[in-house]
Amino acid sequence: MEFLVVIAFFGYIYYLRNYADLRTPSEKEAATLTGGIALFESGQTDKAYAYFNSRIGQKPKSCIAYLYRGLCQRELGNPEAAISDIKAGLSYDDQVFALHLELGKLYLEKSQPEEALAALNKAVTLGEENSANPYHWRAKALTQLGREAEAMQDMQHEHELRELLKTNPAKPAANRSPFFDRRLVINMAMIIMTSALLVYVIKNAESIHLPYLVAVFSAISIGFAEPYKGWLLAIMQCILLLAGYFLFTTLPDDRARQELENFSLYGSMILTFAASFLGGFLKRALNMK
Template sequence: MEFPILIAFFAFIFYLRYVPDKRSESEKEEDRLSENIALYRSGDLSKAFDTFDQRIKQYPQSSISYLYRGLCNKQMGNLTLATKDFLTGISYDNTFADLYTELGKVQRETGQLEDALTSFTTAIRVSRGQAPEPYHQRGLTLQVLGRGPEADIDFATEEFIEQQEAREKQNQTETKRPPWFDRKLLLNIMLVFVWSALLIVSIKAASSIHLPYLTAVVLSVALGFAEPDRGWILATTQCITLLVVYMYVMDRPSSQARTELEYFMLFGAIGLTFMTSFLGAFLKKAISS
């Protein structure tokens, strides 16, 4: 029974970790290609171009690779090739705002102002109005078109988004980690003693390993869930408590077979405590994210 529960628990964590990810494929690939992107940002255009060109040969539908190969082409003055790369990337993923933004920049440079305006507007729509760069670029294009009041609105929106991002970043920076030992941890440690007593009772009363192991799984998951960062303290406390109480407080069984069974249940419960407390912490972090 215990092992099917663990398998189901692993499956649930896998679901939380991967299924709810709402990012587009290009956004996910951007994370995977972070080293290649860093190469482009370092200014080594020739090497960066070769890297993304090779990536496209291996994965012809890699929109993020088309974006950065297009940027390399743009930096090297190949605006026609850059436009082709951006359009190809959009054809594979039309939810990636940076492709529309960079396409719009090239269109503006080549005098295609209305097309550029459309590209920047699409970038704003695709990014759900949360990215400042498309507003800035559309504002510049509106200025060139002589539509100053509309440009001012875009610049004001850009400034608002940047201020909002700055506040969020400052709040994250100012967030302090909880102290290593506090009242919450003390209360949880007291609760661990109660749970350890339940485990000891289940070990002494059970006629098979199922009840103690199931109890250990449920209680240890709760340990990690209650303290995702300090759960190891609770798990260690519980294991030490189990050993000390069983070895020095509880009476030994009269039969050798019963003694061996209780030892098997005791040390199995200790192993499950560490394993499933970690899973409980992982579950809490997966839900929180």
């Protein structure tokens, strides 16, 4: 039991370090690229391009690196390459506000208002009224399409929003991916099956070793499946373990057997939290490569 307490303690430390950070994935990613962003914003486009090109080589799925390499491409006079980079960034995370906004601006520069409007509509949605820029650029797209009335509405809203944001600054729009997405629902279904398997093992195992082994492997799978939402799946599995054991099984008459099952049950719950934190930590470490 002392060993399980130590594991739970270190699992909690992992949680504080890796789960309690409420920044979105794109915000965390941008924080690791501040050197290149500073180069771009100071006008050192060639150096910024080399920086982001190198980072993409190290981490090919970095949507923020693609965003800034695309901006560098635009400044260097390569609009087609810029669009290609922005689209690559969207292929890895299509919930990043800036990617849709910059893609819309690039399409406008190429006189492709219909494509620009599609991107800017998404930027307006993801912006969540935290920025007036999407309305400014969408008004331009609508004007090119001859939809003057809608363009005027956007320009009016842009003006009102800018005035509002002067007195009530909003948090910059970033990655706004929904918490309960399709992937999470699928993984919840997986948790139902692993919980049922674990209850079965607890009821039939002759020692604590097999339940603990199953609990550890299932919990590590939780962390790999959902490196940022694994805490929810871990809680769900613990609830299902308790419900499944006490509501759908018969408690043994033999006291020794009952103690064995209780030790297996509660130990498995502790291991579920600890191992899920560890699995999520390992998955995030692998994603950084």
